[in-house]
Amino acid sequence: MKEPAGPQTHKVSIPAGTSTPGCESNNACYTPASITINAGDTVTWNNADTAAHTVTGGSPADGPSGVFDSSLVMAGADYAFTFNDKGSYKYFCMVHPWMTGSVTVN
Numbered sequence: 001m002k003e004p005a006g007p008q009t010h011k012v013s014i015p016a017g018t019s020t021p022g023c024e025s026n027n028a029c030y031t032p033a034s035i036t037i038n039a040g041d042t043v044t045w046n047n048a049d050t051a052a053h054t055v056t057g058g059s060p061a062d063g064p065s066g067v068f069d070s071s072l073v074m075a076g077a078d079y080a081f082t083f084n085d086k087g088s089y090k091y092f093c094m095v096h097p098w099m100t101g102s103v104t105v106n
């Protein structure tokens, strides 16, 4: 079957064990930590860890950007956000600030 045209959904996992520092050493606190998508696409983050995490636009140094914020995503739960505007979006976990990732929207 041909892949349907139009907006796509991309999956990012929050792996088990990320509530303890270490994942940042190989950029694996969100996997994949960096993704490139098209405007209008949706990213769905799945929390595969046993701890709650957030997906918060911004960076630990600068704080939340206000563009998107999952608030607490419980173990096993999902958070989805649709990126309608092109740009480069960094994000992090408010609970565990060593967890960082980015979404590039073309």
Ligand SMILES: [Cu+2]
Binding pocket: 018, 019, 052, 053, 054, 093, 094, 095, 096, 099
């Ligand atoms: Cu976290």
